[in-house]
Amino acid sequence: xxxxxxxxxxxxxxxxxxxxxxxxxxxxxxxxxxxxxxxxxxxxxxxxxxxxxxxxxxxxxxxxxxxxxxxxxxxxxxxxxxxxxxxxxxxxxxxxxxxxxxxxxxxxxxxxxxxxxxxxxxxxxxxxxxxxxxxxxxxxxxxxxxxxxxxxxxxxxxxxxxxxxxxxxxxxxxxxxxxxxxxxxxxxxxxxxxxxxxxxxxxxxxxxxxxxxxxxxxxxxxxxxxxxxxxxxxxxxxxxxxxxxxxxxxxxxxxxxxxxxxxxxxxxxxxxxxxxxxxxxxxxxxxxxxxxxxxxxxxxxxxxxxxxxxxxxxxxxxxxxxxxxxxxxxxxxxxxxxxxxxxxxxxxxxxxxxxxxxxxxxxxxxxxxxxxxxxxxxxxxxxxxxxxxxxxxxxxxxx
Numbered sequence: 001x002x003x004x005x006x007x008x009x010x011x012x013x014x015x016x017x018x019x020x021x022x023x024x025x026x027x028x029x030x031x032x033x034x035x036x037x038x039x040x041x042x043x044x045x046x047x048x049x050x051x052x053x054x055x056x057x058x059x060x061x062x063x064x065x066x067x068x069x070x071x072x073x074x075x076x077x078x079x080x081x082x083x084x085x086x087x088x089x090x091x092x093x094x095x096x097x098x099x100x101x102x103x104x105x106x107x108x109x110x111x112x113x114x115x116x117x118x119x120x121x122x123x124x125x126x127x128x129x130x131x132x133x134x135x136x137x138x139x140x141x142x143x144x145x146x147x148x149x150x151x152x153x154x155x156x157x158x159x160x161x162x163x164x165x166x167x168x169x170x171x172x173x174x175x176x177x178x179x180x181x182x183x184x185x186x187x188x189x190x191x192x193x194x195x196x197x198x199x200x201x202x203x204x205x206x207x208x209x210x211x212x213x214x215x216x217x218x219x220x221x222x223x224x225x226x227x228x229x230x231x232x233x234x235x236x237x238x239x240x241x242x243x244x245x246x247x248x249x250x251x252x253x254x255x256x257x258x259x260x261x262x263x264x265x266x267x268x269x270x271x272x273x274x275x276x277x278x279x280x281x282x283x284x285x286x287x288x289x290x291x292x293x294x295x296x297x298x299x300x301x302x303x304x305x306x307x308x309x310x311x312x313x314x315x316x317x318x319x320x321x322x323x324x325x326x327x328x329x330x331x332x333x334x335x336x337x338x339x340x341x342x343x344x345x346x347x348x349x350x351x352x353x354x355x356x357x358x359x360x361x362x363x364x365x366x367x368x369x370x371x372x373x374x375x376x377x378x379x380x381x382x383x384x385x386x387x388x389x390x391x392x393x394x395x396x397x398x399x
Contacts, residue, residue, distance in 0.1 A: 001126070003029040004323065005313075006145050006155040008133050008168045010039050012108075013285025013302040014161030015115040019062045020310035022122050024317050029126045029153055031145065036129040040116050046187035046264035047108040048213050048221040049299045050076060050200075056104065058303050059114070067114035073104040074215045077198040102200075105213055105221070108299075128153075133162075136171050138280040143324070157324035158281050159309075164271040164290025169283060174275050176290075179348055181268040184231035185293060186224045188263040189215065190246060193255025196220055203250070210249045219260060222246055223293075225268065235265055268292060272344050276336055277329035284309055289340045292347050301343070305336045 005021070007014045010032035018030050032039060051059070051073075059065040079102060119125055128147070135146040136158055145153040160168035169176065196214040203210050208230070211223040224234060224246070234242065239259045247257045271290035276283045284306045291298035309332045313323050322328070 001029065001151070001153050003027045003126070003153060003155045004317075005029070005157045005159060006031060006143070006153050007159045007161055008136075008145070009160065009162035009166075009285070009287070010034070010116075010127065010129070011161060011163070011285060012112060012115055012299065013287075013306050014159070015112070015119060016058075016062060016064075016303055017159060017161065017284055017306040017310055018125055019064070019115065019118050019122070020306060021313065022119075022124065024310075024314050025124070026313070026317055026323065027124055027126075029128055029155070031128045031131065031133055031147065031153070033132040034129065036127065039127075039129065040113070042109040042112045044107065044109050044261065046189075046221075046261065048105045048187075048215065049108050049111060050103040050105050050213070051111075052103050052300050055300045055303050058307055059111070062115070062118055064111070064114040064118040067117040068106060068110055071216065072110060073106050075101040075198050076103050076105060076200050076214060077101055079200040079202070082201065082203040101198075105215060111299075133168060133171075136168055136281070138172075138278070140279070143280045156280065156322070157313075160281070160283050160287045161285045161306075162287055164269070164286040166283070166287040169273060169287050172278050172281050174273055174278060174283070176271045176273045179270045179292070181270070181292065182227065183225050183268040184228055185266045185268055186222075186226070186231055186234055186263055187266070188222055188259060189219055189261035190222045190243070190257045191219050191260045192257045193218070194253075196254060201253075205249065208249070210246075212250065212254070218254075220254070222257075224249070231265060235263055266293075270344070270348055272341070276333040279326075280324040282309065282329050282332060288336065289344060291344060297343055297347065301340055304339060308332055308335050308339075 004026035005028045007018055007028065007030045010030050014030060014032075018028050021028055056065060059068075077100070119127070131147045131149055131151075133145055134148055135144075137144050138158065143155050143158045145155065145158060147153070158168075160166050160172075162168050164176075195218055196212065198214045200214060201212045208227075209223075209225040213221040213223065215221055224231075226234065234245065237245065242263070243257050243259045246259075247255075250257065269290070270292040271286070273283050273288050276288050285302035286298060288305060289298070289301055291301065312328050312332050316323050316325070316328050
């Protein structure tokens with residue numbers, strides 16, 4: 001099969017890129033190991049994504065936003081960061097800012113479903129599901145992608161969008177810097193007695209972290225971060241014991257809590273590709289930058305990155321140029337690296353600061369809270385940044 005572009009991976013970044021190129025006149029193939037049924041109606045995975053205003057605008061332009069039920073997005077009107085039993089807290093709200101929210105929380109699986117629905121009827125797109133990739137080769141003239149069933153796809157450009165542990169990236173010999181934080185993140189929905197008032201909270205307790213992200217009604221997305229063995233015990237608890245443990249860890253601030261979904265566990269590993277492009281090959285989404293969820297910029301940066309790449313491709317295609325030319329890929333790499341590297345480094349520094357339990361680290365955390373609480377101009381600048389670039393766990397970004 002002959003395409004102009006082959007995208008490996010039908011996650012949010014890959015699907016968004018395919019949709020972004022709908023009017024480009026280019027033939028696009030999207031290869032995905034999962035079945036089409038799994039893509040069309042993805043299962044609940046526990047993750048709530050805090051979409052920034054920019055990300056919501058992009059999803060609207062892609063025709064995906066209207067496929068998210070209007071009653072689902074939950075506004076985040078404020079955020080706060082707590083550290084152990086400290087009386088100091090970083091607080092952020094939207095007073096004096098352009099928007100009346102920091103962002104809106106939407107379940108990850110519903111965003112994926114909406115993106116799938118947005119590509120239905122797209123004439124320049126073939127979705128090749130249920131088949132993995134076994135080889136990718138490129139030369140100056142083009143690229144070839146070999147599938148598990150032996151079929152070969154030819155293209156002018158191959159795009160890897162297959163997770164932060166991308167096998168496609170590895171096959172192209174592109175290394176990635178990896179930080180394994182030795183922690184596990186458990187995510188689930190909980191019901192609670194008292195209203196959250198649309199405030200997101202990140203609480204760095206000694207030895208573990210708990211976040212509460214406001215959902216519709218008296219429900220929140222609970223995010224518990226702990227060491228592997230402790231996380232295993234949390235996952236093994238029955239619903240009543242787990243509910244009691246979440247209530248205890250949150251010190252009853254929202255009253256009694258009750259587990260309201262299945263639990264999912266994810267290792268905390270951040271990755272950053274040494275290069276975003278090679279000969280007729282380019283990385284988008286988590287394949288390029290896999291963020292630590294403490295600032296939860298991953299989804300928003302992935303959506304922004306595919307938009308940057310799509311604009312460069314459309315511009316070149318519009319004048320009949322080579323969409324896989326080195327200059328095109330260098331432009332994307334330069335722009336996306338400038339947009340992601342400072343934040344990736346800062347996020348990892350924050351993560352290390354808040355998981356370290358030494359006395360200097362605890363003192364540094366306390367100093368951070370004191371400094372931020374006393375500088376309203378700094379808080380205002382952070383809120384403006386969040387409204388432009390946002391995060392699922394905005395409170396931690398602020399820290």
